[in-house]
Amino acid sequence: MTPLLEIQGLRTVFRSANGDIAAVDGVDLTVPRGRTLGIVGESGCGKSMLSLSVMRLVPPPGRVAAGRVLLEGRDLLTLSTAEMRAVRGGQVAMIFQEPMTSLNPVHPIGLQITEAMRAHDPRASAAELRDRAIAALERVRIPAPARRYDEFPHQLSGGMRQRVMIAMALACKPKLLIADEPTTALDVTVQAQILDLLRDLQQETGMSIILITHDLGVVAEMADEVAVMYAGRVAERASARDLFGSPQHPYTLGLLGSVPRLDEDRERLLAIEGAVPPPFALPQGCRFHPRCPFAIEACTKAQPPLEAIEPGHLAACIRAPVESAVELTP
Amino acid sequence: MLRHAVQRLLLAVPVMFGVLLVGFLLMQVVPTDPAVVRAGPNASAEIIEAIRRDLGLDKPLWLQFFLYLGRLAQGDLGVSIINNVPVAQELGTTIGPTLELMVASLVWSIPLGLFLGTIGAYWRGSLIDRAVMAISVAGVSVPVFFLGLVLIWVVGFQWQWLPFTGREGPLWTWQGLRAVILPAITLGGVFVGPVARMTRTAVLDVLGADHVRTARAKGLPERIVVLRHALRNAMVPVVTLIGLQIGFLLGGAVVTETVFSWPGVGRLAVGAILSSDFPMAQGTIIVLSLGFILVNLTVDLLYGVLDPRVRAA
Numbered sequence: 001m002t003p004l005l006e007i008q009g010l011r012t013v014f015r016s017a018n019g020d021i022a023a024v025d026g027v028d029l030t031v032p033r034g035r036t037l038g039i040v041g042e043s044g045c046g047k048s049m050l051s052l053s054v055m056r057l058v059p060p061p062g063r064v065a066a067g068r069v070l071l072e073g074r075d076l077l078t079l080s081t082a083e084m085r086a087v088r089g090g091q092v093a094m095i096f097q098e099p100m101t102s103l104n105p106v107h108p109i110g111l112q113i114t115e116a117m118r119a120h121d122p123r124a125s126a127a128e129l130r131d132r133a134i135a136a137l138e139r140v141r142i143p144a145p146a147r148r149y150d151e152f153p154h155q156l157s158g159g160m161r162q163r164v165m166i167a168m169a170l171a172c173k174p175k176l177l178i179a180d181e182p183t184t185a186l187d188v189t190v191q192a193q194i195l196d197l198l199r200d201l202q203q204e205t206g207m208s209i210i211l212i213t214h215d216l217g218v219v220a221e222m223a224d225e226v227a228v229m230y231a232g233r234v235a236e237r238a239s240a241r242d243l244f245g246s247p248q249h250p251y252t253l254g255l256l257g258s259v260p261r262l263d264e265d266r267e268r269l270l271a272i273e274g275a276v277p278p279p280f281a282l283p284q285g286c287r288f289h290p291r292c293p294f295a296i297e298a299c300t301k302a303q304p305p306l307e308a309i310e311p312g313h314l315a316a317c318i319r320a321p322v323e324s325a326v327e328l329t330p
Numbered sequence: 331m332l333r334h335a336v337q338r339l340l341l342a343v344p345v346m347f348g349v350l351l352v353g354f355l356l357m358q359v360v361p362t363d364p365a366v367v368r369a370g371p372n373a374s375a376e377i378i379e380a381i382r383r384d385l386g387l388d389k390p391l392w393l394q395f396f397l398y399l400g401r402l403a404q405g406d407l408g409v410s411i412i413n414n415v416p417v418a419q420e421l422g423t424t425i426g427p428t429l430e431l432m433v434a435s436l437v438w439s440i441p442l443g444l445f446l447g448t449i450g451a452y453w454r455g456s457l458i459d460r461a462v463m464a465i466s467v468a469g470v471s472v473p474v475f476f477l478g479l480v481l482i483w484v485v486g487f488q489w490q491w492l493p494f495t496g497r498e499g500p501l502w503t504w505q506g507l508r509a510v511i512l513p514a515i516t517l518g519g520v521f522v523g524p525v526a527r528m529t530r531t532a533v534l535d536v537l538g539a540d541h542v543r544t545a546r547a548k549g550l551p552e553r554i555v556v557l558r559h560a561l562r563n564a565m566v567p568v569v570t571l572i573g574l575q576i577g578f579l580l581g582g583a584v585v586t587e588t589v590f591s592w593p594g595v596g597r598l599a600v601g602a603i604l605s606s607d608f609p610m611a612q613g614t615i616i617v618l619s620l621g622f623i624l625v626n627l628t629v630d631l632l633y634g635v636l637d638p639r640v641r642a643a
Contacts (some may be wrong), residue, residue, distance in 0.1 A: 074597070088548065093548075096542055102540045104559055106562060107562075108638075165544070169548075194580075
């Protein structure tokens with residue numbers, strides 16, 4: 001069976017005075033059906049631009065310059081505007097980081113859900129849409145959905161708003177849900193509830209999820225597959241078990257090292273020195289080498305390709321597997 | 331919502347009092363003596379003194395003001411000192427034509443301004459956008475009277491397409507409608523530019539908002555994204571501006587009515603001031619200020635309609 005979504009060689013650039021700047025630079029990813037792909041990385045690594053590229057919602061002056069985004073074999077990048085509109089919300093839906101600002105403050109939430117339904121089903125009657133919207137609110141476990149239907153976003157808590165966003169996104173039963181930092185702006189307890197909800201809904205509907213986050217804990221809990229992004233490229237890709245069990249890219253190692261753990265008695269957390277280079281000032285060679293403790297001369301020369309270390313486990317590092325690198329480094 | 335409305339209404343009371351006070355004092359600082367005007371050029375000093383007593387002008391200023399307020403409370407706006415016609419009656423016959431002119435001006439200029447501002451924002455930086463900006467700058471820069479005179483000269487006089495002097499009947503008659511076109515273009519013309527500019531800025535702002543991205547991610551057609559999610563949200567600042575501008579429109583009405591001999595409150599005000607007809611001038615100030623206050627009150631109440639967060643507050 002073909003995967004639900006295949007991203008091939010995706011390159012998203014922003015025009016600037018000094019030529020095009022790539023926010024996403026040659027990314028290949030696969031989202032299997034009914035599973036969750038986690039995309040992890042620090043801010044500015046291109047993960048949000050990647051998801052907006054899939055939706056073809058990259059804000060100008062940005063644009064997708066190259067690559068293919070195949071949804072069930074159909075390249076979304078070649079669709080007409082009208083065809084793409086049918087895909088958005090219909091087959092691929094998206095929820096965003098800020099439930100506060102992602103809902104329109106001047107319209108009742110009921111309208112905001114039904115308008116999404118109407119866009120993909122223009123013949124449905126108003127009464128039918130209302131019933132379906134209330135059912136959608138119920139499905140995301142919002143209490144008293146019929147009453148909430150007429151309320152405005154400011155009358156809801158942050159967690160409730162994110163539930164409304166999810167109800168809206170799932171209103172037309174999409175095959176793929178892109179969740180861009182869905183819990184970052186929420187309290188920890190609410191975070192857990194939202195993640196549980198997403199997992200339950202995935203089981204009910206069989207949809208695939210792309211979960212974008214900088215939070216490794218969230219990925220560990222939710223994702224089947226993980227892609228680690230760094231400076232617009234995929235640094236490592238593996239099943240969640242392999243990635244957390246035997247990380248191969250030094251950047252992944254660094255990320256894992258910076259997660260506090262209860263089962264280890266560590267004095268200090270390891271932090272990766274420095275910051276993600278901005279897209280207009282990328283270093284030569286491997287983009288991570290200036291921050292990499294394992295970097296050698298060859299790392300400054302050429303960009304390492306994303307290669308299989310083991311079957312299904314890919315890393316873009318010439319020092320991989322890292323076990324050998326660790327032995328070599330005194 | 332109701333509390334909000336009552337609050338606003340109560341706030342309008344002191345504003346109205348201030349307007350009456352300033353209107354009254356303005357008439358006092360004018361160097362012309364109403365008694366002299368009333369008496370005519372050849373009156374003797376005794377007659378002028380008698381008239382002054384008769385008009386109550388010999389009483390202390392504060393007493394005059396309270397007597398004036400007392401008469402106002404009874405609906406008595408006084409009598410013209412030029413032709414003895416009650417001010418209230420004169421205002422009653424001129425307010426209709428002024429309202430007609432305002433409506434005829436706003437009914438095309440607000441939608442046009444909203445439209446131009448929205449397409450300018452949507453196609454920001456394009457030729458359309460630059461054309462919109464050019465139109466609005468031109469609209470802001472051209473004085474009302476100049477636009478009126480040009481229209482009279484070209485459309486009315488040279489081409490003889492439309493009448494340009496006076497009102498020729500109610501708006502719903504063919505004659506009346508034809509007669510209002512040129513004044514309405516003149517008065518509305520100064521309105522299009524500011525509305526377009528403000529709309530463009532506000533819509534541009536909203537178009538970058540997260541919820542507009544959400545609307546697009548839902549697969550909504552651009553028409554709905556722009557109208558329901560951008561323009562609708564941009565209406566709060568735009569309505570504020572429209573409210574303020576209608577105040578200026580009242581001033582513009584004075585000029586437009588004079589240029590087109592439109593029998594409205596504005597022209598009445600100009601006539602009264604030029605002939606030192608104090609009660610009449612005060613009456614027109616009251617009516618125009620009341621109009622301003624009512625517009626502001628409407629804007630305040632519209633906030634509640636436009637933004638549900640205001641309703642709750």
